[in-house]
Amino acid sequence: MMGWISGKNVLVTGASSGIGKHFAKALCARGATVIAAARRMSALEELAAEASGPGRILSLALDVTDVAGIDAAVAEAERQAGPLDVLVNNAGIAxxxxxxxxxxxxxxxxxxxxxxxxxxxxxxxxxxxxxxxxQGRIVNTASVAGMVVMPQLTAYGMTKAAVIHMTRCLAVEWARQGISVNAICPGYVETELNADFLASEAGQKVIASLPRRRAATVADLEALLLMLVDGDAARCISGAAIPVDDAYSLM
Incomplete structure (x- = not known):
């Protein structure tokens, strides 16, 4: 099922840490040429050195808040790797x-x-x-915070609700062009950015309130990503916003 990604060119934004970093490694391990984009080039160079597999990782400086520079950065990604097959639209702050x-x-x-x-x-x-x-695949990183109320994440949840709606709109608008657009909606996921908080007393209270009393790991998101970027496995999946949250959004 996952053979389609081998040899494809994938742009991953927000690849210097957390979910984006893991996604870049996972795609590289399955043979993709990954253009890892972020603001911190030193972190991207470390990522390229850490990655293993039949694919490769190329570094690209990209600040997604600089709209004027986005087109030039995407052009540079294609200059380095060739035409893009997949975008993992992951850059975000919370x-x-x-x-x-x-x-x-x-x-x-x-x-x-x-x-x-x-x-x-x-x-x-x-x-x-x-x-x-x-034809291509776009996978946006949203959040269950865009679906349900999560404590102390009002403004963040508003942004992710917008990303979910954007995903649905683009899926319809670009369907005839063969571009599938989907969103992964994580719940509480442990990364290097929040590991200290989740280990703290306050973080442990959060985890104790979850249906399975555990936080996800970045590896728990990998299988869904690979399915959504696969040319065959997700042939008829577009416009979906899929929670990966151990049923948190159903509480």
């Missing part, structure tokens, strides 16, 4: 704040990264796919 404590700057930064950046990266990639007559 400050944990109560609504009354959220500043204008934090609010604007979340929307600039999570919503505006995701839209214009998808637009830039899809334009090239359509112009070349190439």
């Amino acid at each position: 400050p944990v704040r109560r609504a009354l404590e959220t500043s204008v700057d934090e609010f604007d930064a979340m929307f600039a990264t999570n919503v505006r950046g995701s839209f214009f990266v998808a637009q830039a990639v899809a334009r090239r796919m359509v112009a070349a007559g190439r």
Whole structure:
């Protein structure tokens, strides 16, 4: 089922840490040429050195909040690797704040990264796919915070609700061009960015409130990603926003 990704060119944004970093490694391990994009080039170089498998990882400087630079960055990705087959639209930020404590700057930064950046990266990639007559796959990283209320994530949840709606709209608009668009919606996932919090007393209270009393790992998201980027396995899946949350969103 996963053989389709071997030899394909995949752009992964937000690849310097967390979910994006793991996705880049997983795709490389299955033979893809991964263009790992983020602001921190030093972290991307470390990622390239750590990765193993029949594929390869190339580094690309990309700040998704710089809309004027997105098209040039996508063009550079294609110059390095060739035409893109898959976009993993993963760049995002998630400050944990109560609504009354959220500043204008934090609010604007979340929307600039999570919503505006995701839209214009998808637009830039899809334009090239359509112009070349190439079918493709776009997978957006959303969140169950865009589906249900999660504590201290009001503004973040608003951005991810927008990403989910964007996913559905783009899936319909680009269906005739052969571009599938889906979203992965994680619940609580342990990464290097939140490991200390989840190990703390407050974090343990959060975990104890979950249906299975555990946080997911980045590896728990891998199988869904691989299915959604596969040309055969997800042939008829588009416009889906799929929770990976141990039933948290059903509580």
